[in-house]
Amino acid sequence: MWLLLNLGGKVAALLLADSAWAVAVACWFVPDAILAYHVFMPHAQGTLRAPRRFITAGREVWLTIDDGPDAEDTPRILQLLAEHQARATFFLIGQKAAAHPALVHAIVAGGHEIAHHTHTHPIGTFWCATPGRVRRELDAATDIFCRLGISATRFRTPGNQKSPWLQSVLKSRRLAPIDWTARGLEGWSTSPGAVADRVLRHLAPGNILLLHEGPGVPVGIRVEGVREVLGRLTRAGYKCVVPTAAQLASS
Ligand SMILES: [Zn+2]
Structure with missing residues (x-):
């Protein structure tokens, strides 16, 4: 089209x-x-339709953490999630998952979901990737996940880039694209509090919250942004859950 x-x-x-x-x-x-x-453009749906919220009757949000796993951050984030009895979805980069299989298993053991965030996270070129390149990015990470015994069913595109070929390739791989309601924009933030202010600004049941882990997050915000967000959510009486496909289908 x-x-x-x-x-x-x-x-x-x-x-x-x-x-x-x-x-x-x-x-x-x-x-x-x-x-x-x-x-x-974030949230533009012309080339890729993806849910920005999920349906819930409770005070629930979906915490999603992109760009891991990371040897320093992932174990600390898992500890924080356990302390808050929170569940999250980790959108992992395939080649990082291959380098840190123990961390991938630790995420699963913690009761969290593993999702797909491409194999190499080609943030500068994914927008113009050919259909063949898109397929290779998806399949390479899927192979890694399969070898680790994981079947990822959800996908988030790197850097919001939604090439015209992406939707059909995702469909053929049975991967459901996931958008977000609010993000921390850690790279533009000066403190963990600023990250929490941004991602929780319009806090409401059904929000999909996007945070990051790894060296792309500035020192001083790494992990601490997640800690601040979880603390505020707990104090506000919100629970972090992983929604079902049915909760996303008509949101
Ligand atoms: Zn990313």
């Missing part, structure tokens, strides 16, 4: 170039701008 829209725009622009140059310029660039919006 997106390919046809862009191709149609280019053909129309060429046909109109002599008679209506302004319309031709619009035909050339507007489809590109629309596509770029849906590929890069």
